[in-house]
Amino acid sequence: MFDFYPQLKQRFDALRTRAEFFSLRYVRESGQYLSVRKNVAEPPSFSHDQGAMLTVRLRGIEAYAATNDLSQAGLQAALDRAEAQAQLIAGHALLNLSQEPVSHERADFFSPDLDQAFPSLSECFALLGAESAAVPKDERLVSWVVSLGLNHVEQIYLNSAGAELRRAQRFVYPGMSVTAYDGNDSQSRSLGRENFGQQGGADVISRCGLIGAAPQVADQALQLLLAPNTPVGKRDLLLMPDQMILQIHESIGHPLELDRILGDERNYAGTSFVKASDFGSLQYGSKLLNVTFDPTIPEELASYRFDDDGTPAYKEFLIREGLLLRPLGGALSQFRSGLEGVANSRACGWNRPPIDRMANLNIEPGDQSLEQIIGGIESGILMATNRSWSIDDARNKFQFGCEWGQLIEDGELKGVVKNPNYRGISDQFWRNLSAVGDASTFKVLGTPNCGKGEPNQVIRVGHASPACVFSQIDVFGGDA
């Protein structure tokens, strides 16, 4: 682990610049992706990536240069390019960061069980093959895939103020999907995939529930094929955790990103319906809503001790009892806005600069079991597993769709319905939160695919949530 550290440190110490402050962020990432589709092993895909980003602050103007050349000359050349870039933009710069504090921290961080071996390639293929073979023989089941992604990431952050932050992490992404087709309509049911990933080892595969899941996933795809469309109208909406993570992500996470509120993302990812003046005063949701930035759940995808600018990460309430308290803003955004934020300045790799991102953004559990929640619904619908998401650029008007729907009548779960969709407006939706599941309904999930930024970045984010109920929401089905 950190094999390159001694050389990197030596090279960092030998770098020369006129800048008053500079930093180096080195990232080495290796990946493995395995899949079995309809009982045929697809060719495995491996990856090895490494490089470094040099950032300078020259008379208060920051600029960066990212390089794949990690030699002494390569790093020095990148530092020189960053310096030249800072000079070039000096007369055009929006920000002077002369007074922004810098990190002096020194620490290491490791994913849980990082020292435990991961199953071998053959063992992984055997697991995927067994699960694929367990999909029942039915001519309506036209496609299925079982997959396993694995990533190791090492990051070393060094700066001229003496900070030394090292991080070694392992991420695991199991999943499967089955598609059923009846000659007219097709319906898919999935487990994991874009809705699940965790830090850890082989235990992540168990926690995902992949082993032994194939018959049920396939059966649910067939049930959907036979099911009627979701009825149109207002109903109480019970969202399971694998849809809640999308709801949190799109209509709490993105609107609370401080760089969006400060206007940086208006040309691409968008702006926010939340204003800087709303923090401390806006009733974002009902009293049941408690939202945290929580980097302390070991297996969650974005648990870490320090963000990519070297800011220490702590659990913070962003929303408590429905009241909006603080944004998702890292050190730079906090410096620009004067607002207190969190340690969420993050980059997706060595070739992209840190910006405000979600990390682990969670909803705290409430006090009702799933049975109690369902028992309290007179006319409702349960929706699970996100499959469609769309929201406006201010993160307000949304429409989301799920794979699985089940009607709830008079406190009981009833028939399955297909194409369950719902729509709403963020700044009203969370005020309709009427029940929050207890710890028994709480799941630690996440996605590797959050996109944002110019240049574009895709980053992993963690979301943990209980099941939640929203009263009187517009729901509807599809055409077929």
Add this chain to the structure above:
Amino acid sequence: MSTPLSQAGQFKALVEWLGKAIRPPEQFTLGYDGEASEFIRFNKGKVRQAGQVQQASLSLKLIRDGRHADVSLTLAGESNVDKQRLADALQQLRDTLPLLPVDPYLLLNPQPWHSHAEQSQPLPDTARVLEEIRSASKGVDLVGFYASGPISYGYASSEGAFGWHQANSFNFDWSLFHSNGQAVKASYAGADWDSERFARRMQLAREQLSFLDRPLHALEPGEYRAYLAPAALEEVMSMLCWGGFSAQALASKSSPLQKLYAGDTQLSPLVSFDEQVSQSLSPAFSGEGYPRQDLSLVKHGKAEQQLVSSRSAAEYGLEVNGAPEHEAPSALAMAAGTLAQADILKQLGTGLYISNLWYLNYSDQPAARLTGMTRFATFWVENGEIKAPVNTMRFDDSVYSLLGSQLEALTAERELLLSASTYDQRQTASNLLPGALIKKLTLTL
């Protein structure tokens, strides 16, 4: 920064080394991706963040006895380091292949084709670009992103194929914001920065911005006549490109155009789509090592060819047509119609002029039913005159309606829209699209 020539030389040297290291009956394919990019973000007309990214990587496939595996590796730009990394990657694949079953869907192109395209137009001087942006955006709130530099792709195989594609380009993608929060989107991209042309683009955006001064026209959900400008239509097409024409998606019943390719339904006879690789910015070869072909995907509303990768060809008994592994178009061209640019508002009459759409996704994928938002300059038009900007609205409608029964006309003039995407690396995809006049667009929220 490495020059394009040195990148080509670097790739050739690695291909030669690999050719010698391979032990028959082993076979290989080797891909190359490289860029040296300058990135500058703007907010409030000033530079918010700026930097440079230099990166290059290889994608190696090793084949032996019907088994194969892939590895990608970042290059360092130092000959000895890169040879060692390639040697390590080769060894990793050699260790892996005996653990794999024979792949029934492996198909390697045996042709020793050659392709070389290099465009080395000098890149714009960044200091000059910054001055021109500052000057042109005086008095308005500009937010945007400028990217420039060379992009390179390479391909080689043990069968003797060799391709190289390199091009310098820039892409400035920006928005002008009104103090009321409304905005206009614009872009200027290409290989040769022309100050006058850029100034004209900016002036056009400023003129559109002046329409946003008027009070918002609040729309209720319902059905409206609408004109989708090429950039708005591009969002619809981007969704269809996501599996729509893919042989594997069609075979596995996950394509949104399933019913079209099954012959169960049709689009309007006005609609024809081609994958027009020739004369586009995309490489003339796929990452799988096949020369790419121009393809007719939809003709007069009826499905024609699919995009077929080598794996799909082997699995479904089709013929490879140079599609990339993910089987999405990268140079989509839609046939023009007859509606003159000057007649758009007149023929729209009363309805919506939509410049851009945003964040589309499926409400019902097998039915090709899409939802999404209006974004940037969207106007309410009455009797052929722009009256007011409208509030952000959500639509929910089927492609078989929008580009089928409800399509009234396509514009005679088409716009070449170059991708501003920089996920992983700068992209070379493009769309050549007309605008579309639609009799009925359903707004839901």
